[in-house]
Structures are given as C-alpha cells and as structure tokens.
Amino acid sequence: MLVLTRKLGERLKIGHAITVTVIEIKAGQVRLGIEAPATVGVHREEVYQRIREQNVQATSSEASRLKEVARTTKTFFKPKR
Numbered sequence: 001m002l003v004l005t006r007k008l009g010e011r012l013k014i015g016h017a018i019t020v021t022v023i024e025i026k027a028g029q030v031r032l033g034i035e036a037p038a039t040v041g042v043h044r045e046e047v048y049q050r051i052r053e054q055n056v057q058a059t060s061s062e063a064s065r066l067k068e069v070a071r072t073t074k075t076f077f078k079p080k081r
Contacts, residue, residue, distance in 0.1 A: 004012060011021045017037050024031035034042050043051065 006022045008022050008025055011019055019035040021033040023033045036042050
C-alpha cells in the first residue's frame with residue numbers, strides 16, 4: 001500500500017485519467033473529490049462490497065436457471081430413434 005500525505009486542496013493522480021483532491025478536513029474526516037472517466041466505478045468500500053455480493057448472487061441464480069433451461073431443452077428436443 002502506498003501511503004501519501006496531502007494538505008487541503010492538494011491532489012494526487014492515479015494513472016492519466018483519475019485525479020483525487022483533498023476538499024475538506026474536519027472533525028477527523030477527510031472529504032475527497034474524485035475525477036474519473038464514467039467507465040471507472042468509484043464507490044465507498046462498503047457499497048462496493050454490497051455490489052459484489054449482489055453480482056455473485058445474481059450470477060449464481062442465473063447459472064441455476066440456465067442449467068434448468070438446458071435440462072428442459074435437452075428433454076424437449078430429444079432425438080427420436
């Protein structure tokens with residue numbers, strides 16, 4: 001992990017397209033401004049974790065549905081001999 005010290009108003013760059021600016025420091029909290037392309041997701045960690053959990057649930061239920069469709073299709077289109 002890279003640890004940096006920044007003062008109010010100072011910035012840091014992540015690659016060419018992402019800029020993080022220290023907006024405010026107050027009562028033990030730091031407000032950050034993040035400029036990033038729309039294609040880059042920027043989330044608080046707890047929100048990111050919830051998104052990941054929901055994606056895992058969605059893909060596992062989708063996989064179950066696809067297996068059921070495959071089974072049904074296989075039975076329905078069974079070749080006659």
